[in-house]
Amino acid sequence: MSRDLLTLRDLDAAQLREILDLSTRADLGRPLAGKGAALFFQKPSARTRNSMEMAVVQLGGHPVYIQKDEVGIGTRETVEDVAHTFACYHALIAGRVMDHQVLDEMAAAVDTPVLNMLSDSDHPLQGLADLLTIQQLLGTLEGAKVAYIGDANNVARSLAEGCAKLGAELRIASPEGYGFPAAEADALGIVQTADPAEAVKGARIVYTDVWVSMGQDDEAAARQKALAPYQVNAALIAKADDAFFLHCLPARRGEEVTADVIDGARSAIWRQAENRMHTARGAMAWMMGGT
Helix, strand or coil: CCCCECCHHHCCHHHHHHHHHHHCCCCCCCCCCCCEEEEEECCCCHHHHHHHHHHHHHCCCEEEEEEHHHCCECCCECHHHHHHHHHHHCCEEEEECCCHHHHHHHHHHCCCCEEEEECCCCCHHHHHHHHHHHHHHHCCCCCCEEEEECCCCHHHHHHHHHHHHHCCEEEEECCCCCCCCHHHHHHHCCEEECCHHHHHCCCCEEEECCCCCCCCHHHHHHHHHHHHHHCECHHHHCCCCCCEEEECCCCCECCCECHHHHCCCCECHHHHHHHHHHHHHHHHHHHCCCC
16 A cells, blocks of 8 residues: 655654664565656755665666756646646656645645655655664664754754654754744644753754755845854753764754864764665655555
């Protein structure tokens, strides 16, 4: 039975653990043998394209990279027609989109499984890679203390949802206006604070992301001013508990993180980046009915 994977909140704890387990296995077979995977990119990405293409190949399939101008989704053709077109040729559809609704509409239109490679609200593939990395570094997710510093964005949301389901404790430090709505934070059991030092106290994992993401260039000055006190540097890391550093990349050294931290001995960013491939493989195997 094939399944969509659009957000981590759609999964229960057992399903999340199953995907993480599949991500560590080398014996997944070839569920995509002789089949295509449509990889639709409205937003470019080095890690997402490379990790997804290699994961499809490792499952025996053929990845087809599709740029937004080749499709004209919502202008030349409706979302539903694009989804039906992809489904004519491919066993799996994956989208990296500006608006999450595009993925919802694709999933509603076709029976072919649809995977979210990133949307404005969620980044489940990054969340899976983060969870696997934390599990590898600490030996368990249960009781892991994780601090996220900065804007509560799509990456933070998927991380928070995964932590909540698998028993990790997440604290987020953000300036006013950059955190999660109180109701969402409460539902996920997130501790929110405006003080980065409070967030990292006792943390084994310290995580951050860029202050200005793709498509936010008009907000750059305001974001940099608001988030400047939230830089992850040696002084902040020293307040944590012998913490590992994570970043979803790309990074801007000297802005959200200093070079000595991201390039330091406790940085696990390259393991985290490699895990994007492993968890993409595990996610797609699960979507295709793997166990």
